[in-house]
Amino acid sequence: MPHWIALTLATGLLTAPTPQPGRQGDFAEAAREYGVPVSVLLGVSYLQSRWDDHAGQPSVSGGYGPMHLVDGGAAVPEGHHHDGDPRGDDARPMHLPTTPQSPAGSAEVPEDTLGEAARVSGIGAGRLRRDPAANIRGGAALLASYRGRPGGAPADWYDAVVRYAGSRGFADEVFALMRAGAARRTDDGSLVRLAAAPGAVPPARPMRKAASPAECPTSLDCEWMPAAFRKFGKKKDYGNHDRLNRPRRVDYIVIHDTEGSYAGVPSMVGNPRYVSWHYTIRSRDGHVAQHVRNRDIAWHAGNWDINSRSIGIEHEGYLARGGTWYTEAMYRSSARLVKHLASVYKVPLDRAHIIGHDNVPGTTPSTVPGMHEDPGPYWDWARYFALMDAPLKPAGKGESIIIRPDFDEHREHYTGCSSKRPARACPSQGSASVWLRTAPREDAPLVDDIGKRVGKDSTYSVYDHSARASTGQRFAVAGREGEWTAIWYLGQRAWFHNPPSAPTAIPAAGPLVTPVKDRVRVYGRAYPEKSAYAGSRSRFQRHVPLNYVIRRGQSYSTGLTLTGTYHRADSIHPARHDTVKGRLRYHQIQLGHRVMFVRAEDVRLVR
Structure with missing residues (x-):
């Protein structure tokens, strides 16, 4: 002492x-x-x-x-967060090293x-x-x-x-x-x-030697930690992102967790054979590091269509390590950064555009089971949006609801937090998700996701979101019975407990889509029609439907309508890239835990 x-x-x-x-x-x-x-x-x-x-x-x-x-x-x-193909482009598949780069000191x-x-x-x-x-x-x-x-x-x-x-x-x-x-x-x-103390002002300090080149609001502690961009191998492959020579459209900001410590970030993002993302936020103090320019395409989401239209932000953390918690400093820095980026790129502050990695759709049926689950049920979406000055509030009495449990009080049962005992219950703590069941009662089975767990029942694992709806997501109401509410989810009615004394959802307004034919196919990418490729250097990207269909009488919330595009990037030189723009229109829908796309011609938009 x-x-x-x-x-x-x-x-x-x-x-x-x-x-x-x-x-x-x-x-x-x-x-x-x-x-x-x-x-x-x-x-x-x-x-x-x-x-x-x-x-x-x-x-x-x-x-x-x-x-x-x-x-x-x-x-x-250290974890190996980015398994699979984080680039997610059939025209240029990417295979990660067997083991990730070891973090340097x-x-x-x-x-x-x-x-x-x-x-x-x-x-x-x-x-x-x-x-x-x-x-x-x-x-x-x-x-x-x-x-x-x-x-x-x-x-x-x-x-x-x-x-x-x-x-x-x-x-x-x-x-x-x-x-x-x-x-x-x-x-x-x-x-x-x-108690508020308006006079609590820090002492004046010398001006910094040089402004950071990082693209951050001036109020953030932010550094430039560049990702690797260079050729490697005999075939002159390159990594770990694609640079553009023009501005790009940004529709999404994707929230990840690192599944490793901040100490390992420099070696991973600096490896051209590994992957990339735009920003990392440190837990203990909310410090921000930028790795890829926002005009460039980072390889982070496992879906090339989403990658080409998104900014990816990693947060130091672990989805399920004992049900651990994220610091307020991290939440605040992230919220300030996202609010700034959303303003610059005109991205709406809602859960149709500010999405988790667990909300990104698979590209084809074969990739759906391996898509990621972070940041998981312990990320407090409601507090996050409140810090962005965009709180989740009731809106009218429309035909849709927004999932909104009280995070601190809502303590759902999860397993899988212990790798040694995966069946053991996770420590009790607040949660942002609700379980979805086949009938309005607690003992009813969980609904199944035929794409994520092919031929298998859903589980209560923190790594299995097959039967979970998350805070901020908007769904069409499919029924009500007592203290239970049903939503349309993956082509079926899914029930969750929503008692008046402790509601887990709030009324919402917004556009819905409903099929105009009995079987409407769903897609993980909004790619152009074949005729749009005429005269282009790009090869036609096939429209591969996912495992799901939606039927007449069902409704799904939509937060984005867009025209199909595909950006071909197979050269380290941006001038050799090619962008194909089509006329085929899509609606993004909240199909299940993930967002997906339907062709506008197959559905009717209900405002």
């Missing part, structure tokens, strides 16, 4: 005020004990954990408790703040992990050790906050939060408040 802290405690220099109850009192007591302004302590904790303990589970970056004390010794093996590896906090506070590491009050004390002691002396105005603690998480961007966001204030009920039932 630092000498000045011990002396302060021994002499009673810090007098105790009237104790406050619950977690609010834990913050007040820790702030008094170590001479940290309580607003600073609350601000740092909120940006890490939203003042929650998460039942002692670590975050995706190994942080524990309300103060997100990182256990630097708990190394997590990186200065980005977080410090062992749990060990540091144990040293300066005298509290054992085990207790810091499992006892939220002790964790708050450990975080306060760590901040105090960085500052070097107690007391002072919040602005005097700015450099200590920078050191705590490792970036100025994090510290700036902490002070912005202190100015705005916050209040919420934490996972122990306590009501915690951070």
Whole structure:
């Protein structure tokens, strides 16, 4: 324990005020004990954990408790997130290396703040992990050790906050939060408040040496970490993205998780034989790295049509590693980035355009089972859209609904979080998805996805979204019975529990499509008709229907109508690329958990 802290405690220099109850009192007591302004302590904790303990589970970056004390010794093996063909182009298939590039050593590896906090506070590491009050004390002691002396105005603690998480961007966001204030009920039932302090302004700091070339809003801590773009192999193949010499249309922003730590990102994105994405966001502080220019096509979604019209954002994390949690700092940075990109590219802020990797359709029936499931049911879509100033709100009493459970209170049963015991139930925590059943009762079987699990029943695994609808997705109502609501889902009625006392959906308005013939085929790509290729250097891309059909009397929400295009990119030189534009029109529909496409001539649009 630092000498000045011990002396302060021994002499009673810090007098105790009237104790406050619950977690609010834990913050007040820790702030008094170590001479940290309580607003600073609350601000740092909120940006890490939203003042929650998460039942002692670590975050995706190994942080524990309300103060997100990182256990630097708990190394997590790197995953291999991008299996299959992330490029997703039949005309130029891509096969990944058998094993991913091993992550190189990186200065980005977080410090062992749990060990540091144990040293300066005298509290054992085990207790810091499992006892939220002790964790708050450990975080306060760590901040105090960085500052070097107690007391002072919040602005005097700015450099200590920078050191705590490792970036100025994090510290700036902490002070912005202190100015705005916050209040919420934490996972122990306590009501915690951070009073707004409009005067909480960080100290003036020298201007940065050079502006970052990254395409980010100025308010974000953002760096340029370029992806590899060079030839390799005897056939002069190249990777790991396609550059364009003109602006491109962007219809989607695709949300991924890395299934690995941020430390492994430089080596993976820097490997021309691997894959690429546009941005990565670090968990502990929300730091952003851009790898591919937004005008260029990254190989991230497994569907070339979606890749050519999207921006991909990876978030440091693991879909199912013990049901771990994402930090508030990550959510806020990501929301700010997506809001900025949506404004630049005129992308609507809704779940038809801001999609997860798990919402991207397969290209052909053979690719559907292998399409990815991230970011999974533990990504809080409702909070994410609220941070983008686009909250999910009820709209009218139309023939559709938006899935919208209360994330904190909605605790569904999942399995698959433990690789050693995949049948074991995942730790209980908030969820953004609802289970879909064949009948309006809890014991009814889950609906099946004939494309994802061919010939097999759906499961409760976090890796199986066959029978799940996710927050923000809009579906056409197919029936109501008691506390249950049915939606049209993958060509069938699918029921979910939607009690008035704890609703899991809200009424919505918006266009629907309904078939004009009995069997309407569904596609994973919106490609042009054959005649559009006449005079082009591109070979006709066949229209391969997926496993699903929709029938008369069914309805599906649509969020995008477009004309088919195909961009041929088989050369490192953008001038040799070719874009085919057709006349065949498609509607994007929310068919199941994934979006898909139907030909406009096969359906009737109902507004």
